[in-house]
Amino acid sequence: MALIKDYEIAGTGVIVPDAYHVITDLKIHKRVNDIKPPRDESTESGYTNEWWEEGTELFWQKGYICRVFVTIWKDKQAREDDVKPIGVAGLNTTDMEADIRIGTEGLDERCEFILDMDSADTDLVQAYNHLKSLDFYAGCTED
Numbered sequence: 001m002a003l004i005k006d007y008e009i010a011g012t013g014v015i016v017p018d019a020y021h022v023i024t025d026l027k028i029h030k031r032v033n034d035i036k037p038p039r040d041e042s043t044e045s046g047y048t049n050e051w052w053e054e055g056t057e058l059f060w061q062k063g064y065i066c067r068v069f070v071t072i073w074k075d076k077q078a079r080e081d082d083v084k085p086i087g088v089a090g091l092n093t094t095d096m097e098a099d100i101r102i103g104t105e106g107l108d109e110r111c112e113f114i115l116d117m118d119s120a121d122t123d124l125v126q127a128y129n130h131l132k133s134l135d136f137y138a139g140c141t142e143d
Helices: 076-080 123-132
Strands: 003-008 015-031 063-073 087-089 112-114
Touching: 003 123, 015 076, 015 123, 063 076, 063 123, 112 123
Parallel strands: none
Antiparallel strands: 003 015, 015 063, 063 087, 063 112
16 A cells, blocks of 8 residues: 655655655554643643643553654655655654655654554554545545
């Protein structure tokens, strides 16, 4: 499976149409307990960093945290021909096997989600569904 979407090579202004975005790694971490945020008496809620805001569950909720790593090729043929990728996305993108040191601004820090352990979908399917829910991948097509 892959997501097809235009991709701007970081720092170059070069846009590659219909680039081939493939999840190449998932790392899963089990958080046994909720993390209590530090107290901050200067805020209305009493917690640091507006802790109550929607969408922050990933940073404090117990469960299985899934980190998604995406490798991006010019197109499907480039991947099949083992051509070097044009970009990567996900946390610690410099650890990827891509032999390049560029990440994807605006996407890297959003490549994490809480796995639904009761879902019939595999971890990989859930990861692709998470990516498709992000603004970055709005309007992408699947292969």
